[in-house]
Each structure stands twice: as structure tokens, then as C-alpha cells.
Amino acid sequence: MEKVLKTHIDPITTRLVALFEKIWPLIRPAASTRLAWLVAAAGVALLVQPFWEPILVAAASRYLAVEVNDLPGPGWGLALIVVALVYHYLMVRGQSLDQRLSRGRVREHDKPIVERLDKDYPLTDLESLAHSIGADHTYFLDQNNLGELVHALRDPANRFLDESLAASAEQLAEVSSKLGIFLQQHFFVFGKWQRMRLALYPDLNEDRAERGHPTAEDRALYKQHASELHALLDEVDAAREDFVVKSHHRLA
Known part of the structure; x- marks a missing residue:
């Protein structure tokens, strides 16, 4: 007992x-x-x-x-x-x-x-990039300024005194960096465009494959990468919105 x-x-x-x-x-x-x-x-x-x-x-x-x-x-x-x-x-x-x-x-x-x-790296550009990638898993190379954005957010000259805003900026830099690395590892040039266009594993996508018809395993692998990509995009959108809201609220 x-x-x-x-x-x-x-x-x-x-x-x-x-x-x-x-x-x-x-x-x-x-x-x-x-x-x-x-x-x-x-x-x-x-x-x-x-x-x-x-x-x-x-x-x-x-x-x-x-x-x-x-x-x-x-x-x-x-x-x-x-x-x-x-x-x-x-x-x-x-x-x-x-x-x-x-x-x-x-x-x-x-x-x-x-x-x-906001002047040098408008978050509307990040929103546009995320929307483009989320829509059809493609983007134009000149849309991607994730590296510059991450560098700017982590530049000591741009260090925020407000702890909440500083934490939000670091979170935005972290998820933007993760998205940039993912794009480097899993996106490749496809098609003939005046602007260089990249896509998520075009050879595994039935609509973009140029080297034969993708197998069931290829399609399953593509779906797995697409799922990881959308999870990252959700994180970026959440961090971007949090930074925008806090910057307006804390500095109003």
C-alpha cells in the first residue's frame, strides 16, 4: 500500500x-x-x-x-x-x-x-520563392538569395538587442539555411529556359524525365523527397511570418 x-x-x-x-x-x-x-x-x-x-x-x-x-x-x-x-x-x-x-x-x-x-532582402522574395517551389517543385536560379539572406541575418552588424526578435531572426536564418542546403543537394537544372530553372529530381518526375519512364521505386523516392521539401517550406513560412509579426509588434 x-x-x-x-x-x-x-x-x-x-x-x-x-x-x-x-x-x-x-x-x-x-x-x-x-x-x-x-x-x-x-x-x-x-x-x-x-x-x-x-x-x-x-x-x-x-x-x-x-x-x-x-x-x-x-x-x-x-x-x-x-x-x-x-x-x-x-x-x-x-x-x-x-x-x-x-x-x-x-x-x-x-x-x-x-x-x-527589408530593403536589401525583402521577405516577400522569400515568400515568392517558397510559393514557387511549393507549387511545382521548381524555381529559377535568380530567385534564390537564401545564402545572402542567412549571411545578413547572422551579420554581427545586424544583431538585434530585443531578445525575442533576435531569437526569431536566428530561427529564420536556421530554416532558410536548411532550405538552401536542401535545394543544393536535391534540385537540378532541367529544360531549356532563358533563365536557369531547377527542379526536384527531374529524372524521377514523370512529367520531366528525359531519360526514360521513372519506375515505381523512382516515384516513391520522389514522393519522399517532396515530403521533406514541403516540411521545410512549412518551417520557412512559419519562421518568416513570426519574424514579420514580431518586428512589427516589438518595434511599433
């Missing part, structure tokens, strides 16, 4: 401890807040002095043989409460001002980077 109870209770205890560890940093008061609470509590104690003063005086006289006189009046308690409230208000206002100034500095630094990236 004890083993059964322990089996069920231990996981519950572990989850409760983990939940407390996540919540505590959010509800833990700042040092200034704790100080304000202590001063206010002392003020409340003095404010209700008429209720506990006779008991304290009698106890000190009887058990300690000490005469307690001239205790601070309730007015001092009210004064302490006012001081605590004013102190807390000033600290909150100061922290709010610091946060606004910090956000202003971040915005002043990060916004030109977003504008420069």
Missing part, C-alpha cells in the same frame, strides 16, 4: 514543485516592494496601538519589571503608512520609466536593422 501511495504521490509532488518554481519568479515581490510592505506593516501596528498597548505595558511590568512609557502614538503609524505608499509609488514609477527608456533604446537600435534587411 505504501509503495502504491508513493508511486502516485511522488509524481504529483514533483509536478507541484515544478509549477511553483515557474510561478514564484512571477509573483515574487521586488526588494523595494518588500521594504514598502515592512514599513506599512509597522505603520499598521502603530495605528492599532490602543488595542495592544495596555497588554504590552501590563506584560512588561509583570514579567520583566519594566515600566513602558511614551510609546509612539497612532499618528506615527499613519505617517509610516503614507511614507510606504509614497515610496512604493515612486519606485513603481521609476521602474516604469526605466522600462520605457530601455524599450526606446532597443527600438532606436533595432528598427533601422529591420528596415535595412
Whole structure:
């Protein structure tokens, strides 16, 4: 019975401890807040002095043989409460001002980077490339600027101060790099076009094969590569949208 109870209770205890560890940093008061609470509590104690003063005086006289006189009046308690409230208000206002100034500095630094990236490497081009590849597994060579985009996103000169935006930019660079590597490994030139056009394994595609009819194994292999490609395109679209949303939201 004890083993059964322990089996069920231990996981519950572990989850409760983990939940407390996540919540505590959010509800833990700042040092200034704790100080304000202590001063206010002392003020409340003095404010209700008429209720506990006779008991304290009698106890000190009887058990300690000490005469307690001239205790601070309730007015001092009210004064302490006012001081605590004013102190807390000033600290909150100061922290709010610091946060606004910090956000202003971040915005002043990060916004030109977003504008420069949007001018040199518009994410609409990335969207167009992904759409072209997703539609028929082909793209024109001059559409592909993934390497330049990844380099720009990871350029130290384009390092964002906003941590959320920096993480989003790195994720976009990561998935764009993966897509670029995939295109290099699995796409090949096919057909005769004025612009160089590349396709996903054209010899395995029934509509593009120039060296005979693809076998069932060829078609299965093509389907496997196409599935991997679409998964990558989904990741790129999600990362691109996340970066666009965060750049507008964080720097608005």
C-alpha cells in the first residue's frame, strides 16, 4: 500500500514543485516592494496601538519589571503608512520609466536593422520563392538569395538587442539555411529556359524525365523527397511570418 501511495504521490509532488518554481519568479515581490510592505506593516501596528498597548505595558511590568512609557502614538503609524505608499509609488514609477527608456533604446537600435534587411532582402522574395517551389517543385536560379539572406541575418552588424526578435531572426536564418542546403543537394537544372530553372529530381518526375519512364521505386523516392521539401517550406513560412509579426509588434 505504501509503495502504491508513493508511486502516485511522488509524481504529483514533483509536478507541484515544478509549477511553483515557474510561478514564484512571477509573483515574487521586488526588494523595494518588500521594504514598502515592512514599513506599512509597522505603520499598521502603530495605528492599532490602543488595542495592544495596555497588554504590552501590563506584560512588561509583570514579567520583566519594566515600566513602558511614551510609546509612539497612532499618528506615527499613519505617517509610516503614507511614507510606504509614497515610496512604493515612486519606485513603481521609476521602474516604469526605466522600462520605457530601455524599450526606446532597443527600438532606436533595432528598427533601422529591420528596415535595412527589408530593403536589401525583402521577405516577400522569400515568400515568392517558397510559393514557387511549393507549387511545382521548381524555381529559377535568380530567385534564390537564401545564402545572402542567412549571411545578413547572422551579420554581427545586424544583431538585434530585443531578445525575442533576435531569437526569431536566428530561427529564420536556421530554416532558410536548411532550405538552401536542401535545394543544393536535391534540385537540378532541367529544360531549356532563358533563365536557369531547377527542379526536384527531374529524372524521377514523370512529367520531366528525359531519360526514360521513372519506375515505381523512382516515384516513391520522389514522393519522399517532396515530403521533406514541403516540411521545410512549412518551417520557412512559419519562421518568416513570426519574424514579420514580431518586428512589427516589438518595434511599433
